Amino acid sequence: MSSEFWQRIIEYQNLGFNPVGWISNNSSEIDYFTINECLKETKKSSSWIDLSWYDAFYYSGKNPEITRRVYSLGAHEPKEFTNKRIVALLRIDSERVSDSSSLSQVLSDFFSKDHNKFPLKKLAISTTSSNRESQFGLIDHIDVHRGDRVGYTAVNTSSARILDPVQKPDAELNVEIAFTSALENLLLLGCTTGFKIIPIYDAPNEELLDQIRVNNDMFSAKYNIAIDDYSSLKLGSLFYGATTYAHSTNELPVKYELIEPGMTVILSDHFGSLTPLSINVLKQIDSNVVLDKEFEDEAAKGEIIKSLSQPKFSLGKIISKYCPEFGSPFETKSHIVSVFPVTTDGIIALLNLSEMSKVQIVIDEIPMKHEEMALFATKEYLVSNATASTNGCHLIVSTNDVAELIIEDLRKHNFKPAKIGNIIAKGTPAVRISRNISKYVAAKHIINKFDIIND
Numbered sequence: 001m002s003s004e005f006w007q008r009i010i011e012y013q014n015l016g017f018n019p020v021g022w023i024s025n026n027s028s029e030i031d032y033f034t035i036n037e038c039l040k041e042t043k044k045s046s047s048w049i050d051l052s053w054y055d056a057f058y059y060s061g062k063n064p065e066i067t068r069r070v071y072s073l074g075a076h077e078p079k080e081f082t083n084k085r086i087v088a089l090l091r092i093d094s095e096r097v098s099d100s101s102s103l104s105q106v107l108s109d110f111f112s113k114d115h116n117k118f119p120l121k122k123l124a125i126s127t128t129s130s131n132r133e134s135q136f137g138l139i140d141h142i143d144v145h146r147g148d149r150v151g152y153t154a155v156n157t158s159s160a161r162i163l164d165p166v167q168k169p170d171a172e173l174n175v176e177i178a179f180t181s182a183l184e185n186l187l188l189l190g191c192t193t194g195f196k197i198i199p200i201y202d203a204p205n206e207e208l209l210d211q212i213r214v215n216n217d218m219f220s221a222k223y224n225i226a227i228d229d230y231s232s233l234k235l236g237s238l239f240y241g242a243t244t245y246a247h248s249t250n251e252l253p254v255k256y257e258l259i260e261p262g263m264t265v266i267l268s269d270h271f272g273s274l275t276p277l278s279i280n281v282l283k284q285i286d287s288n289v290v291l292d293k294e295f296e297d298e299a300a301k302g303e304i305i306k307s308l309s310q311p312k313f314s315l316g317k318i319i320s321k322y323c324p325e326f327g328s329p330f331e332t333k334s335h336i337v338s339v340f341p342v343t344t345d346g347i348i349a350l351l352n353l354s355e356m357s358k359v360q361i362v363i364d365e366i367p368m369k370h371e372e373m374a375l376f377a378t379k380e381y382l383v384s385n386a387t388a389s390t391n392g393c394h395l396i397v398s399t400n401d402v403a404e405l406i407i408e409d410l411r412k413h414n415f416k417p418a419k420i421g422n423i424i425a426k427g428t429p430a431v432r433i434s435r436n437i438s439k440y441v442a443a444k445h446i447i448n449k450f451d452i453i454n455d
Helices: 003-014 032-041 094-098 100-111 172-188 206-223 275-285 297-309 313-321 348-357 371-379 400-412 435-439
Strands: 055-059 065-071 085-091 123-126 136-143 151-159 193-202 239-248 264-267 338-341 359-363 394-398 418-426 430-434 451-453
Touching: 032 100, 032 348, 055 085, 085 100, 085 151, 085 239, 094 100, 123 151, 123 239, 136 151, 151 172, 151 193, 172 193, 172 206, 172 239, 172 297, 172 313, 172 338, 193 206, 264 400, 275 297, 275 371, 313 400, 338 348, 348 359, 348 394, 348 430, 371 435, 394 400, 400 418, 430 435, 435 451
Parallel strands: 085 123, 359 430, 430 451
Antiparallel strands: 055 151, 065 136, 085 136, 151 239, 193 239, 264 394, 264 418, 338 394, 359 418
């Protein structure tokens, strides 16, 4: 427990940011499952919200125009909802997020006053705020051009879900992690062209803001991705995030209605790749955290940071390869039927896939990247869900023959894919899984959502 580490923590906190707030749930963003549950309680007042992990619309060869509006939470100010598509990102203090009824009330207050022609499908909620003064609600209005349809534009919004607290607040890595997180879902949809980033950022002084802008430009130059700077939030607290979009001239692999019994569930990379970073930070927070044996977690940490901060464009190319050209039908014998993001949600993503697809899944294998560390972290209740992962870990559903080809391509690009289960029925959503799940998940409320198979 070094004084340098705690000085860095205090430095972040003085800027209105909690750099270790992601530890308890493996992410500073509320997971898709929790947000959906809270929205059910506010369905009458926010019936126009149809939440999904992605949003996409037809692409006519021209980029969409985006107008940004930022609001204070709880101010009851009128919002300029329009007849355009929108994505939203909310930053809410941790106390209000920890209680589901309180979070439901925040969502109801923010979204119930007005309605939009198009449903809100993509909503991200960040909990890195340490005080109510730094809360905000951001809405990006998307104006789509008319014309001949040639594909799809996918849009996403996200914050820096994880930060390495030993880094300085103005570190280039913080921007890299935020932007890479926002790009990840676009790659999973098979987008390969037209990437654009609209940063969401803030800081309490001009010096730090200027450095963030420099870091934004460095990311843009490194990956040749255009950036539209809409200026800072001007709220005076440190924040990193982005709205992103990209194009695909193929059909998107989100045909959940085509999933049939007998199809294979692939995990594109192993579960559990985030655990070493969590343990690394916990060891610095609490000197009583002692590992049973000497793990090479410093080397693992470097690998995790690389995954968090470097977009895997190869993923988009692989997914696109197994999707039909725009306007062509899906052929289950040769195409990916559907995908679903995993990353920091870990095995919770299986529940979300089952719910969205209305299918029953049986899971035969839980491949873990750092199994010994996951076993120890779960046994000692150091992390709630040791299956949480970094970028590149996702679910893919296809026939078994297509799965073999996908796995071969993923391995060529240094992924560690595996067949982990099968679709067994359509109808009532359910995920059957081995009781061994308790070796990797300490949180009982997560385990209880699965149908446990006695080995």
